[in-house]
Amino acid sequence: MARSTGTRAQIVDAANRLFYEQGFEHTSFAAIAEAVGISRGNFYHHFKTKDEILNAVIEARLQSTRDMLVDWDRDEQDPAERVRRFVEIVIANGADIQSYGCPAGTLTNELAKLGHPSRLQAVAVFDLFRTWLRGQFEELGFAIEADDFAMHVLAFSQGVATLSNAFHDSAFVQREVDRLHDWLGERLADSRR
Amino acid sequence: MARSTGTRAQIVDAANRLFYEQGFEHTSFAAIAEAVGISRGNFYHHFKTKDEILNAVIEARLQSTRDMLVDWDRDEQDPAERVRRFVEIVIANGADIQSYGCPAGTLTNELAKLGHPSRLQAVAVFDLFRTWLRGQFEELGFAIEADDFAMHVLAFSQGVATLSNAFHDSAFVQREVDRLHDWLGERLADSRR
DNA sequence: GTCTATATCGGGATAGAC
DNA sequence: GTCTATCCCGATATAGAC
Numbered sequence: 001m002a003r004s005t006g007t008r009a010q011i012v013d014a015a016n017r018l019f020y021e022q023g024f025e026h027t028s029f030a031a032i033a034e035a036v037g038i039s040r041g042n043f044y045h046h047f048k049t050k051d052e053i054l055n056a057v058i059e060a061r062l063q064s065t066r067d068m069l070v071d072w073d074r075d076e077q078d079p080a081e082r083v084r085r086f087v088e089i090v091i092a093n094g095a096d097i098q099s100y101g102c103p104a105g106t107l108t109n110e111l112a113k114l115g116h117p118s119r120l121q122a123v124a125v126f127d128l129f130r131t132w133l134r135g136q137f138e139e140l141g142f143a144i145e146a147d148d149f150a151m152h153v154l155a156f157s158q159g160v161a162t163l164s165n166a167f168h169d170s171a172f173v174q175r176e177v178d179r180l181h182d183w184l185g186e187r188l189a190d191s192r193r
Numbered sequence: 194m195a196r197s198t199g200t201r202a203q204i205v206d207a208a209n210r211l212f213y214e215q216g217f218e219h220t221s222f223a224a225i226a227e228a229v230g231i232s233r234g235n236f237y238h239h240f241k242t243k244d245e246i247l248n249a250v251i252e253a254r255l256q257s258t259r260d261m262l263v264d265w266d267r268d269e270q271d272p273a274e275r276v277r278r279f280v281e282i283v284i285a286n287g288a289d290i291q292s293y294g295c296p297a298g299t300l301t302n303e304l305a306k307l308g309h310p311s312r313l314q315a316v317a318v319f320d321l322f323r324t325w326l327r328g329q330f331e332e333l334g335f336a337i338e339a340d341d342f343a344m345h346v347l348a349f350s351q352g353v354a355t356l357s358n359a360f361h362d363s364a365f366v367q368r369e370v371d372r373l374h375d376w377l378g379e380r381l382a383d384s385r386r
Numbered sequence: 387g388t389c390t391a392t393a394t395c396g397g398g399a400t401a402g403a404c
Numbered sequence: 405g406t407c408t409a410t411c412c413c414g415a416t417a418t419a420g421a422c
Binding site for chain 4: 200231232233234235238239
């Protein structure tokens with residue numbers, strides 16, 4: 001594991017934010033260096049190539065996602081509530097999503113268009129959510145449908161994020177959240193029959 | 194209206210394809226010129242800036258979308274079938290979507306991250322589909338819910354496209370299509386009660 | 387570990403000949 | 405309308421002093 005010196009961690013933080021807001025390719029070393037407050041030259045002491053920064057950023061996103069999911073598991077006992085908490089992300093992060101879309105979805109797509117080797121690492125962020133959601137649905141007794149349901153909830157989040165970014169319509173986001181909550185309620189009602 | 198000389202149309206076609214496959218910013222003049230088979234210098238006889246090409250590409254997409262929707266209106270009388278036809282796009286264009294995502298969604302997001310002035314023009318492609326879908330739902334008697342339903346169907350398409358691009362899983366796409374068909378069937382059944 | 391200076395390259399954009 | 409040649413700039417990346 002790489003040691004996180006203060007400067008290195010600051011670079012990853014700034015790059016993480018800038019890659020999200022401006023896109024990976026459009027974000028220059030100069031922009032990151034300026035955000036951190038160091039010179040461009042110093043930069044290369046910590047990261048030799050732009051791809052190295054990208055990998056560090058993705059790794060940071062993976063870790064913060066893991067941490068968040070562990071928190072959710074600890075703070076909420078009911079798997080259905082946990083799923084609802086995930087669904088509500090599109091509201092909690094509504095402002096950022098309106099401006100920049102979903103961090104995972106937009107980075108994954110950009111790397112796909114670039115034919116970038118780190119694409120699969122970016123997809124791994126989705127895998128974390130997918131596996132976690134699947135686990136919640138399994139706990140709820142949906143042994144067969146768990147992965148299908150997990151992907152459906154993920155698809156919901158991506159659809160909402162993309163259109164929220166396009167139309168800047170938070171009422172639409174709320175309606176879709178309500179609709180997915182209804183959908184979840186119906187599945188739970190079905191399973192109790 | 195700009196005259197479409199052969200060369201100009203070829204440039205727009207090539208740029209349209211490359212912007213989709215590689216992204217707007219990552220596509221260089223050299224790449225477009227090479228795809229068309231002309232020199233870079235000749236390029237500027239037709240378009241003075243990259244933004245001009247972008248606008249021409251968006252305009253071309255708007256026009257081809259309008260044409261497609263007119264065709265659908267003419268070829269299919271049942272509004273429910275028309276909506277189903279839209280839903281099936283994610284299968285018909287499955288290969289491209291797996292590789293590059295949705296043309297409208299990915300361009301809109303890229304322009305959002307770039308803070309590009311043509312972002313709203315890109316959103317206009319979504320508006321065409323939204324208005325058209327709303328019209329179908331209105332014809333089906335959903336006076337109040339028409340726009341909500343239209344946005345829901347659009348969100349479906351974006352969610353499926355993003356995850357299809359991430360996971361390359363066509364079985365997932367088919368499941369989501371089936372799910373939306375079911376959803377539409379339920380709405381139609383409700384309205385007949 | 388941080389800096390300045392610099393090399394190198396590619397991309398957008400222009401000038402002008404044919 | 406098409407070409408070649410060129411300018412200019414910003415971006416990645418390196419070298420080497422402090």
